[in-house]
Amino acid sequence: MKTNLFLTFFYKDNVKEVYGKMSKVRKVDNYDYKEIEQAVQEYWEINNIPQKLTTFRRGLKKYYLLDGPPYINAEPHVGHVKTTVCKDVWTKYKFMRGFDAHLQAGFDCHGLPIEVIVQKELGITNKKDIEKMGIEKFEQKCLEKILNNEKKWIEYYKKIGAWRGYYEPYFTYKKSYIESAWWTLKTMHEKGILNEGENPNYWCPTCETVLSGYEVSDSYKNILDPSIYIKFRIKGKQNEYLLVWTTTPWTLPANVAIIVAPKEDYVRVRVIQGDLTEYYIIAEKRLEEVLKKQANMDYEIQEKIKGSDLDGLEYEPIIKCNIQDKTKNIRRVRLSIPVLASKQYKKHATESNESFTDFVNVADGTGLVHCAPGHGLTDYYMGIHYNLPALSPVNEEGKFNEDVEQFQGRQVKEADKDIISLLESEGKVLLFNKETHPYPLCWRCKTPLIFRMTKQWYLNIDTIKDKMIRYSENADWNPAFGREAMRNWIQDAGDWCISRQRYWATPIPIWKCGKCSQITVIGSFEELIKKTIEPVGDLQDLHRHNIDELTINCEQCGGQSKRIKDVFDVWFDSGIAAWASLGYPFENKELFEKMQTLDMICESQDQIRGWYYHLIFTYAALFDKPAFKSASLMGWVVDEKGLKMSKSVGNVISASDAIEKIGSDALRLYYCSEIAPYDVQKFSIKAATDAHKTLLILWNSVNFCKTYRKTKKQLNTDEVLELITGTKNTDDDWIISRLQTTILEVDKAVEKFEFHIAGRTISNFIVNDVSRTYIKLIRDTIQEDENVSLILNYVLTESLKLLAPFTPFTTEYLYQELLEEESEEPKSIHTIFYPEVNAKLKKEKLEKTYENSLKIVEAMNNLRQKFKLRNRWPLEYVKINSKEEYDEELIKKLANVDEVVKESKFTEAAMKTDEFTIEIPEKLSKTQLEKAFFREVVRAIQAQRKKAGYNVNQKIQVYSSKNKILEEMKDELSKEVNAEEITFVTSKKGSNQVTVELEDLNAEIGFE
Ligand SMILES: [Zn+2]
């Protein structure tokens, strides 16, 4: 059955039938973020807001951000949260910017991790056991292990407010996904890039499969290996030897040549030990180090020989065994050529640090190198050059086969010590040490890998490599070092080995003829049904157990073709996610053709070698197109001390814990303000919790507006322009201009993946400009001046929109609070458009003047602190000498000062900065003290009013002790504290009592 789920999401209008179920988010009384987030999530879910998002932007410009599939059995932790948040910010932002953004989560369901878990549970250790129990049963167990595991992730996506949690995810194990994989391989085959090859590959003896590329480069460990100097006897000589150094004795049965450096000098030396006289050939540069220092031997140089003169010299097998006996044309000295050295990836590499080096160097060892092309890559290159056989007498379990009869059935690395004993007994060991060196391990089961020759299936990279580099270069990389790293990785990449010898994975759809070896690549389920000899029926599951036994007739010779047993590398699964997630080309053809090249991928930096690379490969091979236009690289999230989070250390913080402790919006805002998304972040619960400060200030600002505004009316930008044109209120002009600057900066930052700058810019605007400055300036006028209400409504709504992609819950809630109207259709801040800059509203000079004035106010507050003068006590004057312009009225209002004086002479009490010098009086004068006393009285009554639960409009009766100052300012006091009447009494009266003292002034006040 084919579903058109995603087409439904994109094209079918299902808005009306569900609208109107819940017109507003349920009310939350205080800033209780858990309550808010829960209420908003309910609102979204009841009204299907996230599911309907795409219908709002239907037909508009597409935005395809593909979700890199996390491994389905992984538990989301705070590192995942950061990636989820960034991806979600991208989509939410693009939605609000008018793009038709694609939303879909996905899960990586196949591969060794699941198999290893299942094997462990079943108590089986090798492939024989699996085959004995039956592949079907084993696959069934693997399937059971992953079913429903996505639920935790989906729940988490919803909790963190990510839209993708509301859409049908893709799973790499499903039939439609596997069919897409088959189609992909068939198409690649038709393009001529699929081939079978026999090469030495890394092999895990425990998992019994080849491993390659990223799977190997990612997991190294220092292990202790033997380091031996051994003697290869020269053919036809009784006591003359070639000295060779090796750390892998187990590869000696597969030796086919000894390589020397043609331009180096070698020597033939005579050593006498007791009654034994022997002759050794060794590089001159290594003579002293090896023979004198390490072996403590005396020697006599007999002859000096150029490396090139050793060419062709024959020698005896170091280990006599079947394979050495039966292989012709081996065991000669050959000359070294330059070969590709092993590659090392550097995160911030500015240039490729891999180069060709000579196979032999004389900096270590003996200058004579044992060559086993079946057990090493550089050896293999040498072997190709000299047409040497690649011997590999090792089976799938990493054990010697009958070709090495003495050690048959022995695990090769375990056989090392016995090989050394054998060589010692034959007098072939000159020196024996142990040495620690980095060695690759199986990324899944941690077994040391070995190199062995196997037949595998490859996708040829040669014909597409240039394109891959070009496409990657043309993409927008944030930060830019990703481009460099990607180029290095592609440059050095070999053919992609896509086959693995396992079970729980997408089967490779290649059928091979037993007679003529012709291959048939099956590209769809339909094709399979048509070509198989056996009836297939309507299979829903295309894993190995269902298709391994199906045969088809060879098109070339009519012989019987059977499926090769191999399955795909899991990177093939995720590498085709852009279309396989949609079931393309069998489903959603139109949709994928519309979306094609991805607009954005955003994953952690180590995925350069993983997902980013494989996407580039598949897109270039299949469509001749770049995979993505933009790539954003996420930095690691480590623990507070800077340590990598890991299960064994026990410092992993799960996503659910973090959300529970911090709340989703604060966590999101923390990730989008503390540090650049591409930098390493030391995760701190405390620092993340601090993000609530901004949200609380926003909450309070919206509530202030709701409480005091004269109108709920919302103006659009044009109406705001009309409103402020020609008025004298520069405060309004300023806040509107600051809003324009903020929008500009946020846009710029988001586009450059500088989410931390975007977050900080919006927070700064809300906290410093709107709350601490604008609201302070309009506090006294908002109740009378309708224009001020209109401006504040506008500024707060725009702020909420700016912040919506970052903190979707709080902004949704406050947006509806601010609108306050009951509407028939549920509204969402996420379906409206992001703020646009209007150049006419931007007043740079005014912003500059305000900026300077605000700095002066801040400096005055610092001086007040120094002189212990509270902010609410009025100052007599401030003396200013400033390079930049400032606004006197603004300073008076914000700094609570009566007079602003231009001055050039200052005393020692002044404060000097680069831009200005200011000075305020160190003590209050008598008049100022009285004013300050009055302010203290007002504040004390107001605080007590609030504490006693009086609302703003409630009138009170005030009783004060006799006080000249208060008696003089009786009317003003009444107004400030909203008193019906103030009576001066000689004894305490009123149920609420406060005492106010300031220097020698005091009053006892009661009210009710
Ligand atoms: Zn393994």
Ligand SMILES: [Zn+2]
């Ligand atoms: Zn055939």
